[in-house]
Amino acid sequence: MIVFCEECGERYVIEADEIKGSAMIFICRVCNDIIRIPAPEKHHKPEEKEKNKAEKKK
Numbered sequence: 253m254i255v256f257c258e259e260c261g262e263r264y265v266i267e268a269d270e271i272k273g274s275a276m277i278f279i280c281r282v283c284n285d286i287i288r289i290p291a292p293e294k295h296h297k298p299e300e301k302e303k304n305k306a307e308k309k310k
């Protein structure tokens with residue numbers, strides 16, 4: 253994937269495999285701005301099942 257520095261427009265080519273965890277952060281070599289790249293979502297989120305609570309009258 254290609255990432256642009258928001259400050260100076262420098263272009264970086266980042267491999268998705270380089271992103272560890274939920275995001276990757278590095279510093280632009282041109283302007284020293286901090287560039288944050290969120291990891292691409294590969295896996296499905298588990299469906300949240302709402303527990304149907306049977307309301308019982310006390």
Ligand SMILES: [Zn+2]
Nearest residue numbers: 257260280283
């Ligand atoms: Zn920059």
